[in-house]
Amino acid sequence: MSIPSNITISQDVIFQEIDGELVLLDLQSERYFGLNEVGTRMWHLLTENSHTEIILTQLLVEFDVDETTLRQDVTHWISELVKAGLVTVNKE
Amino acid sequence: MNSYYYTVYGLILCSNRLLPELILTQPPSAGNDPVIVSFEERSRNIPLPPPPNQSPYYVSPNKDTEGRPLVKAWCDDNYLFVFYLNGCHFVISRTGDTIKCIWPSKIDFGYVIAQLLGPILGSILQLRGILALHASAVVVRGRALVILGSHGSGKSTLAAEMNRQGCSVLSDDIAALTEYDNIWMVHPGYPRLRLWPTSAEAIYGPEHGLRRIAPGYDRWDKRYLDLGEGKRTFETQAQLLRAVYVLDWRDPPPDVIQVKPLLKREALVWLDALCYSQSNYDRRKRAQRLSNLERLLNSVQVRTVRPTADLATLPELSSAILNDFEDAVSRE
Numbered sequence: 001m002s003i004p005s006n007i008t009i010s011q012d013v014i015f016q017e018i019d020g021e022l023v024l025l026d027l028q029s030e031r032y033f034g035l036n037e038v039g040t041r042m043w044h045l046l047t048e049n050s051h052t053e054i055i056l057t058q059l060l061v062e063f064d065v066d067e068t069t070l071r072q073d074v075t076h077w078i079s080e081l082v083k084a085g086l087v088t089v090n091k092e
Numbered sequence: 093m094n095s096y097y098y099t100v101y102g103l104i105l106c107s108n109r110l111l112p113e114l115i116l117t118q119p120p121s122a123g124n125d126p127v128i129v130s131f132e133e134r135s136r137n138i139p140l141p142p143p144p145n146q147s148p149y150y151v152s153p154n155k156d157t158e159g160r161p162l163v164k165a166w167c168d169d170n171y172l173f174v175f176y177l178n179g180c181h182f183v184i185s186r187t188g189d190t191i192k193c194i195w196p197s198k199i200d201f202g203y204v205i206a207q208l209l210g211p212i213l214g215s216i217l218q219l220r221g222i223l224a225l226h227a228s229a230v231v232v233r234g235r236a237l238v239i240l241g242s243h244g245s246g247k248s249t250l251a252a253e254m255n256r257q258g259c260s261v262l263s264d265d266i267a268a269l270t271e272y273d274n275i276w277m278v279h280p281g282y283p284r285l286r287l288w289p290t291s292a293e294a295i296y297g298p299e300h301g302l303r304r305i306a307p308g309y310d311r312w313d314k315r316y317l318d319l320g321e322g323k324r325t326f327e328t329q330a331q332l333l334r335a336v337y338v339l340d341w342r343d344p345p346p347d348v349i350q351v352k353p354l355l356k357r358e359a360l361v362w363l364d365a366l367c368y369s370q371s372n373y374d375r376r377k378r379a380q381r382l383s384n385l386e387r388l389l390n391s392v393q394v395r396t397v398r399p400t401a402d403l404a405t406l407p408e409l410s411s412a413i414l415n416d417f418e419d420a421v422s423r424e
Contacts, residue, residue, distance in 0.1 A: 014375065016379075016383060016386050018386050018389065019355075023357050023360050027375060027378060
């Protein structure tokens with residue numbers, strides 16, 4: 001599976017940080033989602049930039065992880081967010 | 093036309109009808125705008141206003157025997173329209189300043205008031221930017237203890253038992269919270285608790301003598317426990333919030349009552365999910381509410397409570413929470 005190059009946070013999602021972790025709320029479904037520390041950082045980067053390559057580059061700087069593993073993790077993370085309706089993939 | 097002023101949940105209501113359930117107060121000073129509540133009883137022959145031409149933002153999960161939802165709500169730019177299947181209608185201005193209550197003659201006025209004092213004023217509080225939790229509250233050693241729970245979770249029953257054990261009741265069904273300089277206060281409701289007959293019997297025995305709230309409406313059998321006399325005390329002043337206890341009835345219920353701390357992110361979800369006005373009609377206000385709750389959780393302890401399935405353990409449940417709360421207060 002390849003990583004989508006451009007994604008956007010759904011307009012129905014609001015979020016709140018608490019004790020260093022994010023709680024996301026999808027207003028359409030009234031479902032809540034929790035993100036851990038790394039997920040929280042990825043989400044914050046996503047609020048600033050929709051280009052996943054830029055997010056990956058920044059995460060490589062901040063976390064002690066090899067690029068292959070990070071790419072796999074971010075790909076999985078984004079697919080989970082898409083499945084939950086929290087982000088949408090923008091067309092190329 | 094006469095106007096009567098009442099205080100409830102930190103609001104001042106100006107009503108065109110006497111509301112003996114509430115505490116009378118003086119007309120407010122300039123700048124402290126009351127909520128104008130107008131009542132309009134209608135005969136069966138006069139049609140009620142139709143709902144706005146759009147999808148409801150709220151449809152109650154509770155349905156009648158034919159599968160029709162008991163409550164639906166719509167909104168337009170200026171008003172929320174809350175329509176009950178039994179014919180009671182409430183039209184609420186989105187500024188949180190006015191409520192129009194319309195109901196058919198066949199419905200007991202006590203039922204109309206019960207809805208006004210619950211979900212309708214819950215919506216008004218939310219529209220005014222005041223946190224309104226699905227909760228009852230009691231006072232212990234000068235601090236407010238809030239019991240949070242979904243519909244039918246036993247908040248009022250537990251508050252009644254705590255009252256029997258010596259606590260003053262501060263509010264039933266709604267805990268209205270305001271904050272100043274990181275100090276959160278819970279405002280008093282009205283001097284009554286609303287109980288189902290089974291709860292009244294569990295606490296006071298089969299001869300509980302509690303009167304029906306709506307004696308002319310057979311389909312609703314809730315009772316009033318009157319407060320403010322003798323040992324059944326009611327607190328009329330806002331109190332400092334110290335702790336929130338969430339009633340968690342996940343299956344299976346435990347064999348022994350459990351009182352445990354919650355992670356802040358878990359507490360945030362519980363509190364937000366159990367605020368009044370769960371609808372998404374105002375994204376900005378929902379985001380503001382999450383932010384307010386985050387600040388609340390920096391100064392208030394939240395515990396989850398898992399009761400046993402046996403109503404006979406109600407005194408132990410009350411004692412377990414009160415002991416935990418007293419520990420927290422004594423550590424201040």
